[in-house]
Amino acid sequence: QVQLVESGGGLVQAGGSLRLSCAASGSFLSINTMGWYRQAPGNQRELVADITRGGSRNYANAVKGRFTISRDNAKNTVYLQMNSLKPEDTAVYYCNAAANSYTGGYDRNYWGQGTQVTVSP
16 A cells, blocks of 8 residues: 655765655555664664654664654655765665555555665775
8 A cells, every 4th residue: 555665775985975765655544653774684674763753763873973864744755864874884775654544554564675775985
C-alpha cells in the first residue's frame, strides 16, 4: 500500500556531504514515524535517525551532530542531511515509514529499496 523511493546516495570523499530524500506514495491514511536505517557489509541494520509526525527526532550516537533528519508532511517526504561524512558511514541506507491504511492497518512498517552511500578516505 505504501511505496518508498530513496534518492541522493552516491560516492563522496571524507568530509563531504550528501542529502538523502525518501518520498512515500500509494494509498494510506497517514504516515507516522519516518526514519533512516543503514546496513554495512557484515553488519546488522541499524537506526540512523527517525522523526515523528510532530517533529521529534532521534539520532544514533555515531551520527549525532553531523546528520540532520527532517520531513515535509505535505509532500510525505523525509530527508537526511549528512555532513562531515566519514568512511565508517559507508552503507546502504534504507528509508522506513510507519503508516495507517484505509483498510484497517495501523503503524505498519514499510521499507524503501535502499540507496548506496560510499565515503572514500
